[in-house]
Ligand code: HEC
């Protein structure tokens with residue numbers, strides 16, 4: 001016989017699942033994972049998840065959930081190397097990775113830059129960002145990372161509003177092989193074809209968050 005209690009209990013159970021999941025992500029973010037080696041994310045990525053530019057800690061708020069969970073798994077299996085994030089990600093369980101990625105993706109991010117499609121490049125850096133350099137087989141960054149580097153879908157992360165030091169470090173990590181987690185090696189070729197000067201200037205270009213030019 002189905003009693004009112006039963007119905008109440010089963011509906012509570014149904015509703016408590018997603019709620020517990022969301023709370024788990026929030027807990028990992030503010031307090032850390034069940035394993036103490038998985039330190040609270042907000043300590044380095046900021047209470048708002050917007051990162052710490054001075055330290056080169058990236059923004060996580062508003063990044064695609066698929067990209068975030070992939071990066072955490074990549075740190076775990078070593079296809080992406082970093083002395084801070086590797087041990088931390090290894091201490092996170094699958095469920096914690098899924099939950100914290102969901103929480104981070106839902107956190108408010110700075111407004112995406114608005115750029116027009118037929119934008120004119122005003123200097124060599126912008127030329128590279130918008131159109132690339134086909135003589136070196138570099139496609140424009142925005143062709144994968146979206147207008148203004150705002151990010152596209154689950155696989156192409158935003159570049160806009162990330163610290164310049166962080167973007168530079170990532171491009172250099174592909175060049176020296178310490179990051180080799182890009183699907184189909186989409187980034188390795190791009191990064192290796194760039195000069196030191198270009199890496200620095202393009203990182204500053206995207207970090208500033210580009211607005212539409214008349
Ligand atoms: C002690 C400081 C510290 C703590 C705590 C920390 N991180 Fe990080 N995190 C970093 C640094 C530094 C990087 C940049 C790594 C690199 O250069 O590859 C990073 C990078 C990342 C990235 C890659 C972002 C991107 O754009 O590709 C993700 C995802 C991430 N952290 C998630 C987390 C999560 C989730 C937590 C909490 C469970 C956390 N981090 C806690 C320092 C920290």
Ligand code: HEC
Nearest residue numbers: 139140141144155157167170171181182183186187190202
């Ligand atoms: C053909 C597509 C493609 C092009 C063109 C491209 N990227 Fe990427 N980029 C990617 C993908 C895919 C990733 C994510 C790799 C992963 O999953 O770890 C990425 C990641 C990055 C990251 C790391 C972001 C983070 O949060 O850690 C940086 C920095 C970057 N790209 C810079 C650039 C710059 C600068 C250019 C232009 C010179 C460029 N990309 C052009 C596909 C591309």
